[in-house]
Amino acid sequence: MDTSSALNFNNTQIAFAYKSNAALRRDYRIFQLINQNWLVQFGTQAASFLMDVGFKIPIAIGMKPTVYATFCGGNNLNEASEKINKLYQYNVKTVLDYGVEGKEREEDFIRTENAIKEAILYAANKETVDIVSSKFTGLIPFSILEKLHAKTDLTAEEKTIYEKSKSRIFDIAKLAYDKNVSLFVDAEESWIQQPLDELTYELMLLYNKEKPIIYNTAQLYRKDRLPFLKKCIEQAQKDNIIYAVKLVRGAYMEKEAERAEKMNYENPIQDTKEATDNDYNDALRITIQAIKNTAICVATHNEASSLLATQLMQQHQLPTNHPHIQFSQLYGMSDNISFNLGAAGYSVHKYMPYGPVKDVIPYLIRRAQENTSVSGQMGRELKLLKDEVKRRKLFFAI
Numbered sequence: 001m002d003t004s005s006a007l008n009f010n011n012t013q014i015a016f017a018y019k020s021n022a023a024l025r026r027d028y029r030i031f032q033l034i035n036q037n038w039l040v041q042f043g044t045q046a047a048s049f050l051m052d053v054g055f056k057i058p059i060a061i062g063m064k065p066t067v068y069a070t071f072c073g074g075n076n077l078n079e080a081s082e083k084i085n086k087l088y089q090y091n092v093k094t095v096l097d098y099g100v101e102g103k104e105r106e107e108d109f110i111r112t113e114n115a116i117k118e119a120i121l122y123a124a125n126k127e128t129v130d131i132v133s134s135k136f137t138g139l140i141p142f143s144i145l146e147k148l149h150a151k152t153d154l155t156a157e158e159k160t161i162y163e164k165s166k167s168r169i170f171d172i173a174k175l176a177y178d179k180n181v182s183l184f185v186d187a188e189e190s191w192i193q194q195p196l197d198e199l200t201y202e203l204m205l206l207y208n209k210e211k212p213i214i215y216n217t218a219q220l221y222r223k224d225r226l227p228f229l230k231k232c233i234e235q236a237q238k239d240n241i242i243y244a245v246k247l248v249r250g251a252y253m254e255k256e257a258e259r260a261e262k263m264n265y266e267n268p269i270q271d272t273k274e275a276t277d278n279d280y281n282d283a284l285r286i287t288i289q290a291i292k293n294t295a296i297c298v299a300t301h302n303e304a305s306s307l308l309a310t311q312l313m314q315q316h317q318l319p320t321n322h323p324h325i326q327f328s329q330l331y332g333m334s335d336n337i338s339f340n341l342g343a344a345g346y347s348v349h350k351y352m353p354y355g356p357v358k359d360v361i362p363y364l365i366r367r368a369q370e371n372t373s374v375s376g377q378m379g380r381e382l383k384l385l386k387d388e389v390k391r392r393k394l395f396f397a398i
């Protein structure tokens with residue numbers, strides 16, 4: 001069946017069928033608020049200031065029934081289960097993302113390791129969840145990754161810490177393999193990426209012989225990622241493994257530009273959005289072309305790229321539920337893509353952060369900033385929610 005031509009990302013009835021009227025109203029109001037540039041600027045600055053001076057609790061209280069409810073699963077896996085099960089009723093699975101970020105102490109690394117393992121055990125044998133996400137900066141000190149990337153020698157103490165971190169990561173990967181759960185490794189700043197690429201490839205050699213278990217991430221806003229991807233696929237073909245990769249555009253554009261300017265090297269980020277889009281779409285072409293030895297997660301909110309992926313699958317006569325092709329959007333965003341893909345039989349996931357409210361505040365601030373309107377126009381998410389509010393005739397919410 002020609003499913004891609006039947007796909008309609010404007011179908012808000014399918015997109016929001018999982019939301020009750022109350023949840024739809026809440027999310028509509030939240031997006032109305034965060035669409036206001038001045039409010040988000042003021043709110044995020046105030047929140048960052050209050051966090052810096054140790055007042056996390058009042059912000060957490062304000063966020064829990066609002067942005068947290070819109071963008072996160074819950075305090076813990078138990079709490080998140082309700083949302084996870086609900087998504088699955090609409091053929092949408094969940095990628096679990098333990099949302100605690102930016103920790104540097106040994107006890108934090110242990111906590112993150114335990115949380116990722118707990119998520120893998122939760123996902124084991126569940127239809128609703130088959131992927132767990134991880135950030136290796138939650139398991140290895142950033143400063144060590146930075147040194148490894150720059151090929152600077154580690155001190156004896158750093159070497160010991162690194163070996164310990166590595167063994168933690170290998171433990172997690174083995175558990176994922178044993179439980180048949182895939183593990184996503186997020187990409188972060190370009191100046192720590194090389195050791196992450198090496199580590200993930202090492203893990204793929206161990207665990208991706210038959211199925212895609214370990215996924216690296218390629219940020220196509222980087223000028224060098226398309227050639228990198230081609231090289232990895234060629235190498236994987238030689239090594240007879242599946243090169244699994246989450247394809248994203250990239251989330252650290254400003255930070256990358258600032259550092260490049262400050263340290264006087266060429267900005268690694270593409271010069272234009274169009275160049276990023278071209279490389280993203282080419283990445284879809286080369287990976288889907290080589291799908292026998294690759295596996296991808298089309299992790300994007302971009303409708304054109306999502307549609308292109310479905311068209312390429314059709315051209316290559318791949319079934320909609322091909323085990324090497326996943327789609328994913330963040331929980332609370334682009335439901336029009338996720339649920340319309342799910343309804344058409346594609347393998348689609350919501351990326352769901354969970355954890356204590358006070359620990360996911362930085363994530364929530366990023367979501368608010370991303371959805372604000374710089375030009376004063378109504379954002380895409382808000383427009384879709386408004387269409388559905390109207391369709392359901394919930395006029396008093398407008």
Ligand SMILES: Cc1cc2nc3c(=O)[nH]c(=O)nc-3n(C[C@H](O)[C@H](O)[C@H](O)COP(=O)(O)OP(=O)(O)OC[C@H]3O[C@@H](n4cnc5c(N)ncnc54)[C@H](O)[C@@H]3O)c2cc1C
Pocket residue numbers: 185186187188217219221248249250251252253269270271272273274276299300301302328329330351
């Ligand atoms: C499931 C999922 C997992 C993710 N995991 C990661 C991850 O591990 N690491 C990570 O960095 N990000 C990750 N992201 C975020 C992602 O990188 C993007 O920031 C976000 O999804 C927006 O891009 P888009 O493809 O959805 O769509 P679009 O809205 O079409 O693209 C916006 C993106 O285009 C790029 N861009 C914008 N303007 C320019 C410009 N002038 N020049 C060059 N490029 C430009 C930027 O990357 C920007 O984020 C993830 C996203 C999802 C949905």
